[in-house]
Amino acid sequence: MERVALLRYGEIHLKGLNRPYFERALYNNLIKALKPYEGVTVRKAEGRYYVENIGDDPRVFDSIAKVFGIISFSPALKVEKDINAIQKAAAALVRETMEAKAPSQGETFTFKVESRRSDKSFYLNSMELSRRVGGYLLRNIPNLKVDVHNPRITVNIEVREHAYVYCRIIPGAGGMPVGTNGKAVLLLSGGIDSPVAGWMIAKRGVELAAVHYHSFPYTSERSKEKVIDLCRILSQYCGEIKLHVVPFTRIQQELYQKCPHNMLTILMRRFMMKIAEVVAHKEDAKALVTGESLGQVASQTMESLCATNDAVSMPVFRPLIGMDKIEIMDLAKRIGTYETSILPYEDCCTIFVPKHPTTRPKLEKVREAEKLVEGDKLIEEAVANIEVLNIKR
Amino acid sequence: MGQGIYLDNAATTPIHRDVAEAVMECMLYDFGNPSSLHGMGLKAEKKLKEARERIASALGVDSEGLFFTSGGTEANNLAIIGTAMARRREGKHCITTQIEHPSVLNTFKYLEKEGWKVTYLPVNSAGVVSPDDVRRAMRPDTVLVSIMHVNNEIGSIQPIQEIGRLLKAEGSSALFHVDAVQSFGKLDIKPLQWGIDLLSISGHKIHAPKGIGALYIRKGVKIHPLLWGGGQEKGVRSGTENMPGIVGFGEAVRWLEEGTDRSYLYRLKGILVAELTQRIPWAVINGPLPEEGAPHILSVSFPGIRGEVMLHALEEKGVYVGTGSACSSRRGHMSHVLEAIGVKKDVAQGAIRISLSYLNTEDEMRQAAQIIEQCAKELEGFVRR
Numbered sequence: 091m092e093r094v095a096l097l098r099y100g101e102i103h104l105k106g107l108n109r110p111y112f113e114r115a116l117y118n119n120l121i122k123a124l125k126p127y128e129g130v131t132v133r134k135a136e137g138r139y140y141v142e143n144i145g146d147d148p149r150v151f152d153s154i155a156k157v158f159g160i161i162s163f164s165p166a167l168k169v170e171k172d173i174n175a176i177q178k179a180a181a182a183l184v185r186e187t188m189e190a191k192a193p194s195q196g197e198t199f200t201f202k203v204e205s206r207r208s209d210k211s212f213y214l215n216s217m218e219l220s221r222r223v224g225g226y227l228l229r230n231i232p233n234l235k236v237d238v239h240n241p242r243i244t245v246n247i248e249v250r251e252h253a254y255v256y257c258r259i260i261p262g263a264g265g266m267p268v269g270t271n272g273k274a275v276l277l278l279s280g281g282i283d284s285p286v287a288g289w290m291i292a293k294r295g296v297e298l299a300a301v302h303y304h305s306f307p308y309t310s311e312r313s314k315e316k317v318i319d320l321c322r323i324l325s326q327y328c329g330e331i332k333l334h335v336v337p338f339t340r341i342q343q344e345l346y347q348k349c350p351h352n353m354l355t356i357l358m359r360r361f362m363m364k365i366a367e368v369v370a371h372k373e374d375a376k377a378l379v380t381g382e383s384l385g386q387v388a389s390q391t392m393e394s395l396c397a398t399n400d401a402v403s404m405p406v407f408r409p410l411i412g413m414d415k416i417e418i419m420d421l422a423k424r425i426g427t428y429e430t431s432i433l434p435y436e437d438c439c440t441i442f443v444p445k446h447p448t449t450r451p452k453l454e455k456v457r458e459a460e461k462l463v464e465g466d467k468l469i470e471e472a473v474a475n476i477e478v479l480n481i482k483r
Numbered sequence: 484m485g486q487g488i489y490l491d492n493a494a495t496t497p498i499h500r501d502v503a504e505a506v507m508e509c510m511l512y513d514f515g516n517p518s519s520l521h522g523m524g525l526k527a528e529k530k531l532k533e534a535r536e537r538i539a540s541a542l543g544v545d546s547e548g549l550f551f552t553s554g555g556t557e558a559n560n561l562a563i564i565g566t567a568m569a570r571r572r573e574g575k576h577c578i579t580t581q582i583e584h585p586s587v588l589n590t591f592k593y594l595e596k597e598g599w600k601v602t603y604l605p606v607n608s609a610g611v612v613s614p615d616d617v618r619r620a621m622r623p624d625t626v627l628v629s630i631m632h633v634n635n636e637i638g639s640i641q642p643i644q645e646i647g648r649l650l651k652a653e654g655s656s657a658l659f660h661v662d663a664v665q666s667f668g669k670l671d672i673k674p675l676q677w678g679i680d681l682l683s684i685s686g687h688k689i690h691a692p693k694g695i696g697a698l699y700i701r702k703g704v705k706i707h708p709l710l711w712g713g714g715q716e717k718g719v720r721s722g723t724e725n726m727p728g729i730v731g732f733g734e735a736v737r738w739l740e741e742g743t744d745r746s747y748l749y750r751l752k753g754i755l756v757a758e759l760t761q762r763i764p765w766a767v768i769n770g771p772l773p774e775e776g777a778p779h780i781l782s783v784s785f786p787g788i789r790g791e792v793m794l795h796a797l798e799e800k801g802v803y804v805g806t807g808s809a810c811s812s813r814r815g816h817m818s819h820v821l822e823a824i825g826v827k828k829d830v831a832q833g834a835i836r837i838s839l840s841y842l843n844t845e846d847e848m849r850q851a852a853q854i855i856e857q858c859a860k861e862l863e864g865f866v867r868r
Contacts, residue, residue, distance in 0.1 A: 343865060
């Protein structure tokens with residue numbers, strides 16, 4: 091009896107001739123995600139992936155749950171194609187499931203057995219197999235009752251090149267394998283929103299690079315460390331992230347001294363976008379990703395977004411655009427970035443904030459105001475001093 | 484030091500070389516457990532006794548009354564909760580001040596949740612509590628008065644001697660606890676003469692390692708332990724003794740007693756204040772007059788420049804200071820100490836804390852003042868209008 095996991099992948103079935111390409115990407119991502127676990131292997135067969143030699147480390151399943159492209163997975167027992175072995179495995183799994191669900195003794199559990207026999211040479215057909223295993227379970231485990239319509243435990247048996255028995259189907263991360271849909275540059279502030287935005291785009295198979303704007307001494311080394319930590323959490327889903335830390339103090343000071351203060355935030359954001367676009371070109375990325383959500387703050391009104399968007403020609407993906415703050419926070423908690431995001435270090439968006447920012451900037455006026463500083467020179471200088479960090483999980 | 488100018492000694496101090504060597508020796512060679520019956524244990528026990536005596540003698544108390552803890556926070560918790568638990572049948576009222584360290588304030592907040600009443604006394608604009616206020620707050624059911632000796636953010640010195648005398652004169656049975664974490668090694672402390680029942684000290688504020696502190700308990704005073712176990716420290720603080728820490732603590736105290744001149748810190752502070760006020764006339768000194776506060780702590784504000792920004796600008800030029808206490812600087816809100824002494828919000832937000840040690844030099848004071856002036860000038864242009 092060996093512990094394995096059965097992995098199901100979905101959307102990539104739809105890709106016709108591209109299918110081998112997607113499958114290879116998914117396989118490689120799985121290998122990378124499972125690298126920390128010694129001995130664990132990945133095998134592809136019959137439209138599934140099998141993670142084998144799992145042993146008893148439960149973290150393997152957490153890692154599987156973070157690989158984009160996996161629809162669902164099942165911790166399973168792999169045994170010989172032999173009715174006795176299958177019956178024993180089913181009993182072991184049912185006992186485990188009952189203990190996990192109700193540690194108190196005596197509660198009655200309803201169950202059914204569902205069998206699939208892709209190996210037609212196996213001497214029992216699926217009906218017979220289900221019946222034999224069901225009977226065995228009823229004889230050997232107290233407090234079990236059959237209910238084929240609404241069972242609390244479904245024992246699944248698949249007879250392939252081996253027999254597999256499992257009771258649970260756990261939802262995977264969904265989406266598409268990272269790397270199959272190009273590369274984008276994420277503007278990562280350290281707040282709650284931007285890591286979630288990055289996660290959503292990575293989920294669609296996009297490889298991420300990140301830019302972070304650092305305004306020492308207005309922001310501290312700790313705020314930089316925080317962004318590195320966020321990248322590390324994201325990299326559990328999307329693999330290695332190249333983080334570009336851009337020195338931004340000089341630009342903010344110039345804007346502060348030379349431009350109208352009610353436009354500071356919008357001008358600052360335009361510079362962020364422009365620098366991100368330069369980084370994207372260098373990285374051969376085709377789009378930018380931001381955590382903007384319509385109307386959330388003054389710089390995210392429709393007029394402000396237009397003014398920000400105007401700064402670049404590359405497409406800007408804003409996956410959170412229609413989400414409420416609460417929804418974003420819930421997602422941040424689910425993917426594990428929330429606790430880090432709320433650490434109270436200043437980020438560059440909260441300093442040099444005007445007392446009365448304009449909420450409906452006129453694009454023409456913004457463009458005029460921007461001319462008051464030597465933008466190209468400032469950007470060139472900032473880009474020249476970028477610090478690049480490769481963040482792995 | 485070779486690592487710039489370190490002026491955040493109220494947060495923690497560099498470990499003195501003699502101390503580090505003593506700790507190293509203890510870890511590598513004399514690593515026995517003082518409770519072990521064999522010779523290694525005996526050797527450790529001797530070192531334990533030696534350190535205890537050394538520290539007790541610096542306080543002018545009997546070594547029997549000194550109990551090692553994991554640091555100042557545990558000493559304060561032990562003093563406050565230990566007293567409250569031991570005296571809960573006699574009364575449930577305690578007195579403290581609004582400017583205590585979080586390890587005192589939050590312990591009292593916990594007691595309040597458990598049904599105790601706590602009076603938090605205000606302080607004047609110099610950050611000093613009035614003994615009269617202490618007297619007026621006394622109730623028949625008051626079981627504990629806890630007042631810090633030196634405030635960790637602004638360096639104000641509390642009239643401990645007077646309050647101790649007053650408590651005696653009032654004939655109160657309340658115990659008197661003093662958090663002396665910031666003053667130990669820098670100011671005179673006389674627990675026996677001043678009527679102090681409980682006194683907390685910490686190693687890492689005086690060039691010993693982190694993770695070691697002590698609570699002095701006057702003879703005859705009974706408090707409840709917080710930790711239960713093998714009965715070390717006469718049952719007051721179970722757990723195998725932190726021998727490297729204790730040896731280091733003892734060695735640091737030896738060095739302080741033999742190798743330092745108390746007036747040296749005041750001399751450093753005098754130079755720093757003179758240089759700063761001359762170079763940056765618009766700087767505001769918070770709390771007590773420099774010569775009336777503790778010799779090693781100075782709170783100074785540059786209104787309009789946030790303390791944290793100043794701190795990072797200074798760090799870039801190799802000068803390390805603090806904002807308020809290290810424990811609270813990461814939280815966004817205003818310092819409770821600056822609020823208690825009535826500092827306006829923009830001044831409070833512009834505060835940095837400069838804290839000195841015997842390892843600083845006069846030259847460093849002049850250099851630091853010059854660098855602070857430079858940073859203040861650079862940042863002045865971006866003050867929010």
